[in-house]
Amino acid sequence: MNSAKSTVPFKGTPEQEAQLLSVIAEKKDTQGALMPILQKAQEIYGYLPIEVQKIISNNTGIPLEKIYGVVTFYAQFSLYPKGEYTISVCLGTACYVKGSGDIYDKLQEKLGIAGGECTPDGKFSLDACRCIGACGLAPVLTVNEDVYGRLTVDDVDKIIAKYA
Amino acid sequence: MKTLEELNVVRDSLAGEVALRTHGNASSKYERHVLVCGGTGCTSSGSPKIIEKLNEEFAAKGLTDKVQIVKTGCFGLCERGPIMIVYPEGSFYSRVNVDEIPRIVDEHLIGGNPVKEFLYEETVDGDDIKALDDTSFYKKQHRVALRNCGVIDPENINEYIGRDGYQALGKVLTTMTPEDVIQTILDSGLRGRGGGGFPTGMKWKLARNIVPDADMKYVCCNADEGDPGAFMDRSVLEGDPHVVLEAMTIAGYAIGAKQGYIYVRAEYPIAVERLNIAIKQAREAGMLGKNIFGTDFSFDIDLRLGAGAFVCGEETALMTSIEGNRGEPRPRPPFPAEKGLFQKPTILNNVETYANIPQIILNGAEWFASMGTEKSKGTKVFALGGKIRNTGLVEVPMGTTLREVIEEIGGGIPNGKKFKAAQTGGPSGGCISPENFDIPIDYDNLIGIGSMMGSGGLIVMDEDNCMVDIAKFFLEFTVDESCGKCTPCRIGTKRMYEILDKITKGKGTLEDIDKLEELCYHIKANSLCGLGQTAPNPVLSTLRYFRDEYIAHVVDKKCPAGVCKDLLSFEIVKDSCIGCGMCAKQCPASAITRTDYIAPGKKLAAMEIDKTKCVKCGACIASCKFKAIIKK
Numbered sequence: 001m002n003s004a005k006s007t008v009p010f011k012g013t014p015e016q017e018a019q020l021l022s023v024i025a026e027k028k029d030t031q032g033a034l035m036p037i038l039q040k041a042q043e044i045y046g047y048l049p050i051e052v053q054k055i056i057s058n059n060t061g062i063p064l065e066k067i068y069g070v071v072t073f074y075a076q077f078s079l080y081p082k083g084e085y086t087i088s089v090c091l092g093t094a095c096y097v098k099g100s101g102d103i104y105d106k107l108q109e110k111l112g113i114a115g116g117e118c119t120p121d122g123k124f125s126l127d128a129c130r131c132i133g134a135c136g137l138a139p140v141l142t143v144n145e146d147v148y149g150r151l152t153v154d155d156v157d158k159i160i161a162k163y164a
Numbered sequence: 165m166k167t168l169e170e171l172n173v174v175r176d177s178l179a180g181e182v183a184l185r186t187h188g189n190a191s192s193k194y195e196r197h198v199l200v201c202g203g204t205g206c207t208s209s210g211s212p213k214i215i216e217k218l219n220e221e222f223a224a225k226g227l228t229d230k231v232q233i234v235k236t237g238c239f240g241l242c243e244r245g246p247i248m249i250v251y252p253e254g255s256f257y258s259r260v261n262v263d264e265i266p267r268i269v270d271e272h273l274i275g276g277n278p279v280k281e282f283l284y285e286e287t288v289d290g291d292d293i294k295a296l297d298d299t300s301f302y303k304k305q306h307r308v309a310l311r312n313c314g315v316i317d318p319e320n321i322n323e324y325i326g327r328d329g330y331q332a333l334g335k336v337l338t339t340m341t342p343e344d345v346i347q348t349i350l351d352s353g354l355r356g357r358g359g360g361g362f363p364t365g366m367k368w369k370l371a372r373n374i375v376p377d378a379d380m381k382y383v384c385c386n387a388d389e390g391d392p393g394a395f396m397d398r399s400v401l402e403g404d405p406h407v408v409l410e411a412m413t414i415a416g417y418a419i420g421a422k423q424g425y426i427y428v429r430a431e432y433p434i435a436v437e438r439l440n441i442a443i444k445q446a447r448e449a450g451m452l453g454k455n456i457f458g459t460d461f462s463f464d465i466d467l468r469l470g471a472g473a474f475v476c477g478e479e480t481a482l483m484t485s486i487e488g489n490r491g492e493p494r495p496r497p498p499f500p501a502e503k504g505l506f507q508k509p510t511i512l513n514n515v516e517t518y519a520n521i522p523q524i525i526l527n528g529a530e531w532f533a534s535m536g537t538e539k540s541k542g543t544k545v546f547a548l549g550g551k552i553r554n555t556g557l558v559e560v561p562m563g564t565t566l567r568e569v570i571e572e573i574g575g576g577i578p579n580g581k582k583f584k585a586a587q588t589g590g591p592s593g594g595c596i597s598p599e600n601f602d603i604p605i606d607y608d609n610l611i612g613i614g615s616m617m618g619s620g621g622l623i624v625m626d627e628d629n630c631m632v633d634i635a636k637f638f639l640e641f642t643v644d645e646s647c648g649k650c651t652p653c654r655i656g657t658k659r660m661y662e663i664l665d666k667i668t669k670g671k672g673t674l675e676d677i678d679k680l681e682e683l684c685y686h687i688k689a690n691s692l693c694g695l696g697q698t699a700p701n702p703v704l705s706t707l708r709y710f711r712d713e714y715i716a717h718v719v720d721k722k723c724p725a726g727v728c729k730d731l732l733s734f735e736i737v738k739d740s741c742i743g744c745g746m747c748a749k750q751c752p753a754s755a756i757t758r759t760d761y762i763a764p765g766k767k768l769a770a771m772e773i774d775k776t777k778c779v780k781c782g783a784c785i786a787s788c789k790f791k792a793i794i795k796k
Binding site for chain 1: 391
């Protein structure tokens with residue numbers, strides 16, 4: 001399986017940086033500000049590459065290694081850009097016992113990428129997630145904000161085709 | 165609002181409106197109320213479009229002033245979503261389709277006759293329509309924590325006040341000392357609903373007294389509901405966010421804190437949005453902020469979002485995360501009551517625990533203690549999921565048996581399959597086998613049978629689920645989520661996963677099972693936090709009740725449930741095969757060929773599978789309409 005992870009160069013704009021700096025200025029004096037700043041930064045850039053972490057470090061005084069430690073600890077922070085469409089398959093227990101594992105396998109096969117990766121054309125990225133709480137619709141997957149429920153393996157092709 | 169009298173004015177102006185939705189015969193400005201579920205489950209299955217369509221129809225047909233549309237929280241029966249209820253009749257429309265709306269509007273909202281064919285079947289009894297409370301799903305439920313979910317508009321503080329919201333806070337601040345509050349909670353017998361079951365009042369008492377001269381204390385709410393398959397906290401936050409704010413403020417008064425934090429999963433966008441709205445409204449109404457109810461007590465609450473780490477549900481890890489660090493747990497003692505958030509005395513309670521507090525204050529400790537079992541008082545919310553008819557959220561008194569929850573409320577197992585196990589407590593809990601079905605559910609009984617209450621996820625499994633595979637599934641989760649700080653959890657769970665993987669691939673030995681069991685006890689005894697200490701539970705409980713399944717994998721190299729692919733073989737039953745050849749067309753490995761054998765009564769020769777070529781994908785089984793292919 002090929003991975004697109006390291007091939008995308010950082011393309012941050014001055015507007016994004018200005019936005020980030022104003023977030024930092026607003027939050028940096030509150031207790032425990034790092035997490036909220038990182039969450040906003042990821043909203044602005046879509047991911048948290050080292051370049052963004054450096055901006056945060058330089059403007060908050062928090063050492064870069066601590067920021068990197070926090071970014072890599074939490075599943076929601078991503079060091080790599082996401083695809084245009086992020087497909088998340090719920091692998092929570094309720095979905096798993098109803099076969100979401102097979103759906104996840106099928107998507108990996110279909111897209112030719114492993115979980116956590118992005119297709120080379122930047123179109124799709126695939127993630128496993130833990131319970132989005134729509135257990136009544138199990139098994140469930142989401143494509144960006146759209147939720148698809150009560151799925152079978154055969155639905156995978158149709159869903160991908162919708163976005164391709 | 166600065167006084168109870170002002171609060172009562174708001175309550176009285178709304179009481180009729182919200183009462184219409186609970187007992188029907190109340191005075192409302194509107195002829196009818198249409199309640200549409202705006203919880204995550206129903207939103208995912210399309211409730212926003214229903215509201216849109218209703219608005220459109222109302223505008224066209226002049227109903228806007230006659231019928232009120234209320235977007236509520238979760239009704240509980242997620243299986244039947246999207247759900248819409250019309251009051252005063254209490255008509256329960258399930259799996260509502262946008263195309264059905266015009267008819268419902270014309271015949272019911274204008275004509276006054278509920279459209280029976282769109283109603284939840286169980287409420288239709290010949291010509292009669294049964295009340296929702298008489299259906300098997302709702303009959304045995306008793307809603308305390310969920311009392312406002314599916315009744316009020318969570319984005320409107322006044323509706324909450326109309327259901328006696330903030331009365332408890334008013335009572336506490338104007339008539340009770342902090343000691344009285346703590347004593348009431350102690351007397352009620354309320355125990356932590358997040359899983360541990362520690363007495364809530366005791367926690368508060370410690371936090372009040374242990375550091376007498378603390379300059380700052382904190383009240384935290386654990387809304388990091390990471391246990392996969394559990395969604396009761398999310399439903400409370402989505403359906404009744406103010407109850408959490410009110411309870412935290414009461415807790416702040418009781419322990420002497422000025423600041424609260426709610427740590428909520430970022431995966432719950434609707435809950436986050438409603439909490440933000442609720443906090444803003446509570447500040448504007450004077451229920452949060454300085455000098456609440458004109459007293460010298462001040463309290464405020466901030467939200468902190470998690471970022472997808474299961475371990476942050478552990479109390480010390482959660483606090484470390486709020487401080488802006490990697491969410492790693494720290495050793496206890498010191499306990500948070502002494503040194504918690506930012507090294508200050510802190511209490512941390514779970515969402516569902518808080519949701520009980522205002523009711524305990526208003527109705528008294530005795531009322532609460534009259535429900536439940538000797539050592540577990542009150543009710544418990546369970547998220548029913550998996551192989552069960554009525555997936556959804558149920559709240560029952562402690563002491564209800566698993567059989568009642570699964571068979572009566574849950575409606576049993578679909579598709580005529582046999583019940584195999586119920587899993588409670590998520591990755592920290594265990595699997596319960598049918599022989600323990602009649603044990604009353606409470607904290608101590610569940611621990612006695614090798615599981616735990618956990619946050620209340622209840623996943624039902626049938627004969628098609630392999631218990632070794634389930635144990636492996638949970639271990640994969642734990643390996644993924646282990647923070648890596650302590651060795652027993654970081655390395656131990658990984659080794660457990662490897663042994664389980666080996667067993668599911670047919671390479672395990674009896675010795676592996678012994679090793680696995682021994683490893684479980686070491687990890688339990690030596691891990692730093694609850695995550696590691698409970699991680700072996702899924703394995704231990706499946707070993708306890710389903711050991712024969714492990715043995716089958718190891719000795720007979722078979723997976724009795726037909727899940728573990730490496731142990732399966734596919735076979736065509738030649739006498740059932742009509743020779744249509746559909747399976748051969750579907751087979752990606754070209755492993756299916758025609759034989760010379762024509763079964764009696766059939767026209768074409770039967771097919772067969774070359775086991776050396778078969779990749780066990782199961783495509784042939786799915787393609788065979790004659791059930792002639794079996795896996796074993």
